[in-house]
Amino acid sequence: MAEPQDISAVGFGEDLGQGVALIPAPSGGLHQLVPDAGDVYATSSGWRLAWREYASNKLALIALALLILVVLFCFVGPIFYHSNQTLSNPLDQTQPPSAAHLLGTDENGFDELGRLMLGGQSALEIGAYASLVAIVIGTLYGAIAGLVGGVLDAVLMRFVDVLLSIPFLIVVLVLATKYSGTVLDISLVLGIFSWLVPSRLVRGEVLTLRTRDFVIAAQTMGANRRRVIFRHLIPNAMSVTIVNITFLIADSILALALLGFIGFGLQFPNTSWGDMLGNAQTYVTNGEWWLVYPVGGLLVIVVLCFNIIGDALRDAVDVRLRRR
Amino acid sequence: MSEPLLSVEGLVVDYQLPRGQLRRALDDVSFNVLAGQTVGLVGESGSGKSTIARAIVGLAPITAGTVTLGGGAAAAPRQSVQMVFQDPYSSLDPTKTIGYSVAEPLRVHHGRELGAQEVRARTEQMLESVGIQASAAKLYPAQFSGGQRQRIAIARALIVKPKLVICDEALSALDLSVQAQIINLLVQLRETHGISYLFISHDLSVVEMLCDEVVVLYRGRIAETGPARAVSNRPRHPYTRGLVAAVPEIDPVARAASRATRERLRKPVAPAPPLEDSCQYRHRCVFATEQCEQSRPALRLTDGPTLVACHRYEEVARDLDEKAESEIPAMTPQS
Numbered sequence: 001m002a003e004p005q006d007i008s009a010v011g012f013g014e015d016l017g018q019g020v021a022l023i024p025a026p027s028g029g030l031h032q033l034v035p036d037a038g039d040v041y042a043t044s045s046g047w048r049l050a051w052r053e054y055a056s057n058k059l060a061l062i063a064l065a066l067l068i069l070v071v072l073f074c075f076v077g078p079i080f081y082h083s084n085q086t087l088s089n090p091l092d093q094t095q096p097p098s099a100a101h102l103l104g105t106d107e108n109g110f111d112e113l114g115r116l117m118l119g120g121q122s123a124l125e126i127g128a129y130a131s132l133v134a135i136v137i138g139t140l141y142g143a144i145a146g147l148v149g150g151v152l153d154a155v156l157m158r159f160v161d162v163l164l165s166i167p168f169l170i171v172v173l174v175l176a177t178k179y180s181g182t183v184l185d186i187s188l189v190l191g192i193f194s195w196l197v198p199s200r201l202v203r204g205e206v207l208t209l210r211t212r213d214f215v216i217a218a219q220t221m222g223a224n225r226r227r228v229i230f231r232h233l234i235p236n237a238m239s240v241t242i243v244n245i246t247f248l249i250a251d252s253i254l255a256l257a258l259l260g261f262i263g264f265g266l267q268f269p270n271t272s273w274g275d276m277l278g279n280a281q282t283y284v285t286n287g288e289w290w291l292v293y294p295v296g297g298l299l300v301i302v303v304l305c306f307n308i309i310g311d312a313l314r315d316a317v318d319v320r321l322r323r324r
Numbered sequence: 325m326s327e328p329l330l331s332v333e334g335l336v337v338d339y340q341l342p343r344g345q346l347r348r349a350l351d352d353v354s355f356n357v358l359a360g361q362t363v364g365l366v367g368e369s370g371s372g373k374s375t376i377a378r379a380i381v382g383l384a385p386i387t388a389g390t391v392t393l394g395g396g397a398a399a400a401p402r403q404s405v406q407m408v409f410q411d412p413y414s415s416l417d418p419t420k421t422i423g424y425s426v427a428e429p430l431r432v433h434h435g436r437e438l439g440a441q442e443v444r445a446r447t448e449q450m451l452e453s454v455g456i457q458a459s460a461a462k463l464y465p466a467q468f469s470g471g472q473r474q475r476i477a478i479a480r481a482l483i484v485k486p487k488l489v490i491c492d493e494a495l496s497a498l499d500l501s502v503q504a505q506i507i508n509l510l511v512q513l514r515e516t517h518g519i520s521y522l523f524i525s526h527d528l529s530v531v532e533m534l535c536d537e538v539v540v541l542y543r544g545r546i547a548e549t550g551p552a553r554a555v556s557n558r559p560r561h562p563y564t565r566g567l568v569a570a571v572p573e574i575d576p577v578a579r580a581a582s583r584a585t586r587e588r589l590r591k592p593v594a595p596a597p598p599l600e601d602s603c604q605y606r607h608r609c610v611f612a613t614e615q616c617e618q619s620r621p622a623l624r625l626t627d628g629p630t631l632v633a634c635h636r637y638e639e640v641a642r643d644l645d646e647k648a649e650s651e652i653p654a655m656t657p658q659s
Contacts, residue, residue, distance in 0.1 A: 213415035222402030235419040
């Protein structure tokens with residue numbers, strides 16, 4: 001990039017040995033005085049580069065498209081496909097797929113396709129809420145530990161180590177039996193137990209960020225810790241957290257399915273894919289495939305999509321890092 | 325003379341090393357910066373230049389000594405002292421627009437009393453005064469060149485109208501022509517805003533050009549200090565001699581003289597001994613004697629306007645001047 005310079009302002013005196021020499025600054029308005037910095041060339045911003053890298057990954061694009069389809073299916077689907085999901089109908093028990101029930105009915109006579117949508121809603125909502133809770137706690141916790149450092153950091157991170165050594169599903173099970181029921185309850189329980197890994201990641205990121213000049217610059221200009229954390233550390237650690245969110249969602253959806261499968265999930269009228277799989281396991285040997293394969297397949301697809309997207313995001317964000 | 329803007333008195337900074345050890349980064353350093361003055365800090369890597377800057381802004385642990393701000397700067401130290409960093413690629417937050425970065429000190433110090441409109445107006449005005457179009461405020465650092473970024477960093481430092489700007493190797497990451505632009509910019513801003521600079525550099529030629537006073541540091545102690553021109557024209561300390569002789573020369577006569585001086589000062593590299601009560605330069609000094617081993621040289625007045633911390637500066641000066649003069653004609657047969 002050729003940079004046009006105002007040569008007149010860059011004087012070279014007789015003594016070339018000095019490398020550069022000054023000409024006395026003329027008096028006058030500041031605007032004429034200052035040599036122009038040259039043109040600013042519009043280059044792609046980091047996020048655009050990241051998107052380009054992401055889009056170059058075909059598998060990731062397919063995963064994203066599939067995920068959007070699943071989200072539409074779960075949330076928009078019920079508007080077009082009406083089904084009764086609150087009153088059981090013994091007459092309709094375990095019907096095979098038909099025109100009235102596209103994917104048949106389950107043992108309570110609920111329409112299976114509508115139930116898939118309902119279960120998907122709770123899975124996606126809980127995935128989103130739980131990962132949000134986890135990422136907020138984890139980011140703040142990790143950023144504070146990393147920035148403050150010293151004894152506080154040691155104490156905070158040993159606490160994380162201790163929590164990580166507790167088998168998380170058992171605790172979640174105990175808590176789920178106490179509070180089970182709503183989507184929010186389960187989200188909170190899952191979120192409160194999955195912020196540990198993000199907190200470690202963010203702390204690691206902050207440890208390198210805090211020695212960067214722009215963080216030191218913020219401190220020298222008198223910015224307080226809150227400002228440093230929220231304006232500089234967290235936005236710069238965002239690349240790490242965004243990638244982690246996708247994995248957290250996938251993990252939460254799986255954990256919810258597991259809870260449902262062993263019977264500690266959401267309470268009626270809510271349902272989750274785990275509940276459906278748990279109920280269906282007794283029927284699978286009877287040849288009632290529609291109760292098992294659609295929900296199992298959907299679960300695998302959603303989790304797989306989130307994981308593929310997370311992987312691709314990691315690569316894409318790396319491009320952004322290289323760009324800096 | 326009026327009260328100094330910045331007064332550093334007997335500054336000692338120790339860095340904590342693993343296993344409870346201490347590393348003395350600065351040892352009894354004293355100097356003043358007067359209002360409107362530019363003071364250069366010169367020395368090699370690890371000499372403590374940046375530690376001084378960090379101690380002044382409160383980022384380094386001060387073991388002993390004082391850093392005093394005067395001349396109205398004491399009331400709002402965080403606002404009166406601003407800093408420009410070496411690497412313009414790392415001193416601006418990549419996730420923030422440059423408009424945000426430049427305005428940040430303003431928000432930190434006057435966030436309450438200034439409206440968004442006023443902050444924006446001042447930011448754009450400041451950007452223009454360092455030669456960046458105001459319309460570029462919404463762009464990100466990645467979209468600028470190194471020189472442009474350094475201008476932006478300078479704008480950020482100046483927006484709160486500081487009394488003292490610390491430039492920590494602010495030119496070293498830039499290529500020569502851009503360095504010249506930034507030097508011009510610094511000089512012009514000094515004249516229009518009446519600020520003082522503490523200019524940290526390892527490049528004596530730049531310091532000589534830009535600074536009124538210079539402080540030469542070696543291993544955390546002052547080796548020599550005085551008016552910049554006097555120090556670089558007639559250095560007394562053998563270390564300063566070496567530094568001056570290391571400045572690239574284009575004129576062949578001067579180049580030969582530099583080379584002769586460097587040859588005269590050359591000594592096999594020895595590991596640095598502990599500081600203790602001895603001259604911190606003794607292991608690299610060809611003139612070192614028993615005395616340099618046993619006592620630490622105090623800063624003392626020379627025959628010129630400079631202060632030097634060397635037991636034997638008179639003999640050193642005589643020796644080097646003779647050598648240099650005797651060797652120049654032989655090495656430049658054409659003249």
